[in-house]
Amino acid sequence: MTYHKVPSGAKHPVYIFADRQALADALAENVAIALENRLQRSERAALALSGGETPALFLQALSLREIAWDRIDVTLVDERWVDEASERSNARLVRQCLLRNKAAAARFLPLYTGDATPEQACLKIESAINALPLPFAAIVLGMGPDGHTASYFPYGHRLDAALDPAATKAIEPMRAPNVPEPRMTLTLPLLAYADWIGLHIEDKEKLKVFEKAEGSGPVQALPIRAVLHEALRPVEVFWCP
Numbered sequence: 444m445t446y447h448k449v450p451s452g453a454k455h456p457v458y459i460f461a462d463r464q465a466l467a468d469a470l471a472e473n474v475a476i477a478l479e480n481r482l483q484r485s486e487r488a489a490l491a492l493s494g495g496e497t498p499a500l501f502l503q504a505l506s507l508r509e510i511a512w513d514r515i516d517v518t519l520v521d522e523r524w525v526d527e528a529s530e531r532s533n534a535r536l537v538r539q540c541l542l543r544n545k546a547a548a549a550r551f552l553p554l555y556t557g558d559a560t561p562e563q564a565c566l567k568i569e570s571a572i573n574a575l576p577l578p579f580a581a582i583v584l585g586m587g588p589d590g591h592t593a594s595y596f597p598y599g600h601r602l603d604a605a606l607d608p609a610a611t612k613a614i615e616p617m618r619a620p621n622v623p624e625p626r627m628t629l630t631l632p633l634l635a636y637a638d639w640i641g642l643h644i645e646d647k648e649k650l651k652v653f654e655k656a657e658g659s660g661p662v663q664a665l666p667i668r669a670v671l672h673e674a675l676r677p678v679e680v681f682w683c684p
Contacts (some may be wrong), residue, residue, distance in 0.1 A: 448627060455642075455657065460683040463500055463645065470681045471504035472643055474581045477639035478510055481580035487654060488580035489516040491637075493593070494523075494533025495585050497645055502540035512548040513529070516575050517541070519630035520584060521594040521617075522554035524561050531624070554614070554627045561627045566632035572613040578636040584678075586644050586667050590652050594628035595666035596621075606631045606662055606669045624639060635673040642667075642680045650682055 460466040462605040473657065474490065481488035519533050527535045534553040542551055552571055556564040574644065586592045587605045595605055596619035619628040644653060653664065662669040671678055 455678045455680055457609060457650075457653075457680040457682055460681070461533070462546035463683055466643070466645070466681050466683045467472070467500035467504045470501045470583070470643060472622060473507055473639070473641060473679065474505055475508040475510055475584060478515060479578075481638060482511055482514055485576060487514050487516060487576040489518065489577065491518050491520045491579050491582045492508050492533075493520045493583055493643070494536050494656040495583040496674055497581065497585050497643060499536065499540050500645060503582070504538065505654075506541050506544040506546040509651055510544060513550075515546075515549045516552060517546075517549045518552040518575065519554050519573065520582065520634070522593075523623075524555060524625040526555065526557070526628065527553070545592065553593075555589060561625050564627070565614065565616060569613050572629070572633070577636075579633065581639045582634055582637040583635070583641045584667075584670065586649055586653065588648055588652060590656055590665035590667050592642075592667045592670060594626035595631075595669065596620075597620055597664055597666060599666075602663060602666065604630075606666065608632060608635065608673050633667055636672055636675055638676070640674055640676065640678045641671070641679050644680065644682050644684070647684060653680060653682075 478488045506629040522533050523531050525532050584592045589597055594617040599617050599619035601615050601617055610632055612630055614629055617628050654667040656671055
């Protein structure tokens with residue numbers, strides 16, 4: 444059973460689910476609708492996904508949706524600078540959980556290139572992202588307990604550039620204290636201008652972080668706040684305990 448909760452004065456709706464599978468199914472349905480809406484007016488549609496441990500069930504559910512997957516470009520919101528053989532690779536998660544079943548026909552653009560550093564790969568990744576059918580039809584974000592989303596880590600070394608609402612670059616290499624690997628991340632305008640944005644979070648502590656981020660405060664300390672404040676449309680939050 445699900446219900447729709449809009450806290451008083453909140454801009455972004457929160458959908459609450461009894462369990463992870465119910466959340467995964469509903470999130471997959473909303474992403475499918477966003478992609479289909481774009482395909483009704485465009486030849487192709489682009490989808491950007493998040494990695495980590497949380498989205499596996501959602502990606503599996505999405506892989507079963509009846510969509511014209513041969514017209515869908517899939518990429519990542521961000522990536523750890525590791526080979527796909529690594530269990531920490533977001534691309535590995537997408538290949539294992541999404542790019543199968545009906546979604547096997549989708550075209551996938553990973554962000555890791557095999558270059559020694561993300562800085563060395565910026566030009567080629569920038570070109571590939573700009574060749575996608577932008578703006579994104581749908582973006583699914585995650586969020587850490589520290590308030591990071593994508594690779595927007597609190598006080599990251601290029602956080603200001605990545606969160607600049609007027610940024611002209613599509614991607615930024617990112618490094619941050621206590622983050623094991625360098626990262627590559629999409630910049631804020633690519634997220635903010637998407638047709639549809641979903642935020643997938645689980646557990647009570649993350650819901651508290653989201654509710655805090657809806658308020659005012661420095662984005663350097665709580666970077667998810669930048670997305671919530673700059674998005675052209677409400678960010679739809681999918682949460683379960």
